[in-house]
Amino acid sequence: MKDPFLITKEEILKFYKPVNPLTHKGLQGHAVIISGSYGKIGAAVLASKSCLKSGCGLVTAFIPKCGYQILQISIPEVMVLTDENTNFITSIHLPLLPQAIGIGPGIGQELGTQKALFEFLRVNKSPLVLDADALNILAENLSWLELLPENTILTPHPKELERLIGKWNSESEKFQKTIAFSEKYKVIMVMKGAPTYIIIKTEIYENTTGNAALATAGSGDTLTGIITGLLAQGYEPKYAAKLGVFLHGLTADITLPQTGYQSFIASDINENLGKAFLFLEH
Numbered sequence: 124m125k126d127p128f129l130i131t132k133e134e135i136l137k138f139y140k141p142v143n144p145l146t147h148k149g150l151q152g153h154a155v156i157i158s159g160s161y162g163k164i165g166a167a168v169l170a171s172k173s174c175l176k177s178g179c180g181l182v183t184a185f186i187p188k189c190g191y192q193i194l195q196i197s198i199p200e201v202m203v204l205t206d207e208n209t210n211f212i213t214s215i216h217l218p219l220l221p222q223a224i225g226i227g228p229g230i231g232q233e234l235g236t237q238k239a240l241f242e243f244l245r246v247n248k249s250p251l252v253l254d255a256d257a258l259n260i261l262a263e264n265l266s267w268l269e270l271l272p273e274n275t276i277l278t279p280h281p282k283e284l285e286r287l288i289g290k291w292n293s294e295s296e297k298f299q300k301t302i303a304f305s306e307k308y309k310v311i312m313v314m315k316g317a318p319t320y321i322i323i324k325t326e327i328y329e330n331t332t333g334n335a336a337l338a339t340a341g342s343g344d345t346l347t348g349i350i351t352g353l354l355a356q357g358y359e360p361k362y363a364a365k366l367g368v369f370l371h372g373l374t375a376d377i378t379l380p381q382t383g384y385q386s387f388i389a390s391d392i393n394e395n396l397g398k399a400f401l402f403l404e405h
Contacts (some may be wrong), residue, residue, distance in 0.1 A: 124130075124185070124240040124295050124298050124299075124327070125258050125325040125327065126293075126340040127320060127328055127329035128326065128327070128328045128329070129211075129328075129329055129331050130328050130329065130330045130332075130365050130368065130369050131209030131331050132330055132402075132403065133380075133401060134365070135330060135365065135366055136403065137336070137392055138358075138362045138366075139366065139403055140235070140357075140358070141404060142178065144192075146227045146308065147180075147304070148180035148181055148221070149180060149181075150180065151179060151180025151181075151355075151356055152180050152181070152221065152223065152225045152352070152354075152355030152356040152357065153179075153180065153181040153182075153183070153184045153219065153220040153221045153222055153355060153380070154174050154179045154181070154182050154221055154224070154351050154354070154355035155182075155184075155185055155216060155217060155219070155223075155224045155249075156170045156171045156174055156182065156183075156184050156185070156224075156225045156226075156231055156265075156347075156348060156351060156371075157184075157185040157186075157212065157224065157225070157226040157227075157230070157243075157273065158170050158171075158184065158185075158186060158225070158226070158227065158228040158229050158258070158344070159185065159187060159190045159194075159209060159212075159229045160187055160211040160229055160230055160231040160233070160236070161182075161189050161209075161210035161211065161230030161231065163228075163230075163231065163343065164186065164189065164190035164191075164193045164194065164229070164232050165229070165344075166229025166341065166344045167184050167186045167190055167194060167228065167229060168184050168193065168194060168197045168303070169228070169341045169344040169347060169348065169389050169390070169393065170225060170344040170345065170347050170348035170351075171184045171194065171198055171201045171212065171344050172197075172198050172201070172345075172393050173344075173345040173346075173347075173348030173349045173352070173388050173392065173396065174200060174225065174309045174348035174349065174351050174352040174355075175198070175200055175348075175352065176348075176349075176352075176393055176396045176397070176401075177348065177351075177353055177356075177367075177370070177396065178294070178352060178356055179201070179351075179352035179355045179356060180351070180355075181218075181219070182200070182201045182202070182352070182384070183201070183202040183203070183204055183205070183219065184201050184202070184203050184213070184396075185204045185205075185215060186204075186205060186212070187205065187206045187207045187209060187210055187211050187212055187218065187258045188205045188206060188207075188208065188210075189210055190205075190207050191203060191205050197282055200329040204217070204218075206239075208235065210218045210228055210238050211231050211233045211235060211236050211333030212235075212236050212277075213228070213233075213235035213238070213239050214239050214242070214258060215234065215239050215240075215242070215243040215275065216260050218293040219250075221249050221355065222249065222250070222354070222356075223249060223250045223251070223252070223351050223352075223354035223355035224247065224249045224251055224351065225244070225251075225252040225254065225348060226240070226251065226253055226254070226257045226348070227253055227254035227255040227256050227257030227258060227347065228254055228255045228344040228347055228391075229255065229256070229344070230255070230256045230257065230279070231256055232256055232259055233282070234328040235294060235402075236256070236260070237260050237263075237264070239269075240257060240260050240261075240267075241267060243262070244267055244270040244271065244291040247270075247272070248272070249272075250272060250274075250354045250360060251271065251272060251275040251276070252273070252275075252276045252277075252278065252347055252348075252350050252351045253264045253275060253276070253277050253278070253284070253354055254277075254278045254279075254343060254344070254347040255273075255343065255344070258277060258278075258279050258283045258286070258287060259283060261287070261399065262283070262286035262287045265287075268310070269308070271308065271309075271310060273309045274309065274310070274311055274312050274359075274360040274361070275311070275399055276310070276313060276350055276360055276363065276364050277310050277311065277312050277313065278313040278315060278325070278346060278347060279312070279313075279314065279315065280315045280316070280343060281314075281315070281316060283295075284301065284312075284314060287303050288301055288302065289302075298320075298322070298327065300321055301314060301322045302324070302327075303323055303389045305322045305323065306324050306325070307356050309324075310366050311360055313346075313364055313367075313368060315343060315346070317333070317334075317335065317338075318331070318333065319333065321361075321365060321368065321370070323361050324356070325374075328365060329367075329370045329373070330365075330372055332368075332369050332371075332372030332373045332375075332376055333368075333369075333375050333376065333400055334336050334375050334376060334379060334384070335374075336374075336375040336378070336384045336387035337371070337372065337384075337387075339387060339388055339389055340388075340389060342371075342389050342392065343390030344389065345371065345393060346367060346368065346371045347391050348362055349367045349370060349396070350356045350367035350368075350388050351404055352361050352365055353366055354396065355357035357403075358362065358376065359382060365381070365397070369393025370396065370399045370400070370403075371372060371392060373390065373399040373402060374392045374396055374399050375387060375391075376383050377393070377398050377399060377402065378394075378395045380389050
């Protein structure tokens with residue numbers, strides 16, 4: 124296996140775009156986060172909030188009806204569209220054409236949700252980030268991967284990765300299989316872990332930020348939101364993925380002295396995203 128390229132501050136600054144002082148929300152991109160089901164509306168809250176806090180101008184959450192009040196009260200800055208179904212997503216209709224869409228956190232794997240994902244992928248033209256249950260549904264229906272736009276970003280944790288590419292017997296086999304998967308379906312693979320790797324066809328990138336504090340519920344949901352928000356702001360998918368994992372890890376590095384490993388939770392990622400951006404700019 125060839126040596127990975129390291130994702131460092133120096134690398135990030137080659138493509139990082141500081142905010143134009145004359146910009147307005149309409150120029151900062153509109154993202155949609157499709158997420159949540161009964162008992163997992165928190166995933167929608169975390170992902171929508173991190174999407175907004177990554178610099179995105181407008182964020183709309185698409186959720187089942189049961190999450191409407193929760194989302195409106197938790198994050199008043201996020202707009203909400205609801206499915207016709209109460210407890211899980213059954214039909215994804217968007218009355219807008221967003222610059223990017225993140226789909227999967229907490230959606231579950233109900234049959235109706237699987238059908239909704241298929242119908243959505245069939246007609247979608249927006250750049251995509253796929254996570255969590257969207258990946259689990261795709262692992263059961265690999266032919267649907269052909270429907271993804273080129274350079275769609277997939278963000279599997281180790282178990283989700285295994286469901287997608289099959290079991291492996293060694294680290295090198297894991298990378299070989301992930302590279303083959305990335306090449307076959309023309310997707311960007313964010314292999315979450317310690318450290319996180321990004322596979323873009325035959326290129327391997329290793330993130331240099333983050334620590335064990337990130338091993339906590341909801342951490343992946345915030346990463347989905349961050350990457351989706353960066354995509355919506357016009358970053359190319361490979362740059363959105365690299366900047367997203369770098370910032371995500373950086374929040375844990377910055378916060379660790381205050382919280383320790385044990386008390387760091389996913390909300391701390393969102394609370395400290397601003398400090399992560401400031402680190403890049405100074």
